[in-house]
Amino acid sequence: NAGVTQTPKFQVLKTGQSMTLQCAQDMNHNSMYWYRQDPGMGLRLIYYSASEGTTDKGEVPNGYNVSRLNKREFSLRLESAAPSQTSVYFCASRGPGGYYEQYFGPGTRLTVT
Amino acid sequence: GQQLNQSPQSMFIQEGEDVSMNCTSSSIFNTWLWYKQDPGEGPVLLIALYKAGELTSNGRLTAQFGITRKDSFLNISASIPSDVGIYFCAGPSTSGTYKYIFGTGTRLKVLA
Numbered sequence: 001n002a003g004v005t006q007t008p009k010f011q012v013l014k015t016g017q018s019m020t021l022q023c024a025q026d027m028n029h030n031s032m033y034w035y036r037q038d039p040g041m042g043l044r045l046i047y048y049s050a051s052e053g054t055t056d057k058g059e060v061p062n063g064y065n066v067s068r069l070n071k072r073e074f075s076l077r078l079e080s081a082a083p084s085q086t087s088v089y090f091c092a093s094r095g096p097g098g099y100y101e102q103y104f105g106p107g108t109r110l111t112v113t
Numbered sequence: 114g115q116q117l118n119q120s121p122q123s124m125f126i127q128e129g130e131d132v133s134m135n136c137t138s139s140s141i142f143n144t145w146l147w148y149k150q151d152p153g154e155g156p157v158l159l160i161a162l163y164k165a166g167e168l169t170s171n172g173r174l175t176a177q178f179g180i181t182r183k184d185s186f187l188n189i190s191a192s193i194p195s196d197v198g199i200y201f202c203a204g205p206s207t208s209g210t211y212k213y214i215f216g217t218g219t220r221l222k223v224l225a
Binding site: 090105 | 153
């Protein structure tokens with residue numbers, strides 16, 4: 001049981017390049033999330049998906065797009081990377097119903113030069 | 114909006130000592146989650162609390178859901194060097210969405 005997995009673990013992009021961060025969970029959770037974590041800023045929500053087929057913006061969605069490919073997978077895409085998107089990105093998933101436990105992946109460390 | 118404040122912000126302790134930290138809010142939370150994050154890793158869920166007054170343990174960790182629903186406490190007994198990391202609380206927003214509020218974190222450093 002792997003929980004939440006993310007790929008890649010590290011990535012360096014040049015300004016203007018695009019890339020997709022992958023996330024998958026094997027806990028049969030309905031809800032999935034993408035956060036970014038910057039020094040001194042804590043975790044900030046980029047997008048979330050309450051259930052398969054739905055996505056909603058979080059606090060800092062500009063410059064990102066998401067796809068809930070199926071119940072297991074939720075990807076985050078940067079269409080034209082900017083240095084301000086240098087950060088550590090975490091995917092998370094949440095249990096069903098009244099269980100609010102949220103489980104995080106190991107993170108992707110992204111540097112945009 | 115809802116906020117979670119943690120104290121202390123950071124602490125140095127000697128190995129073997131007990132540690133206490135807390136998380137407070139001006140608004141009510143119905144669930145409290147405690148996480149630990151090691152450098153370069155994702156947050157790991159330590160304890161989840163669902164009822165006011167609830168006391169739950171996970172090994173050397175004990176967490177309590179405050180009876181006012183506005184605070185929660187985490188205690189670590191007999192600290193060891195691998196307890197080093199950032200501990201933060203979290204709770205689901207009561208605004209009716211799927212969003213979470215995260216605490217500011219307590220950075221723990223253990224001196225061997």
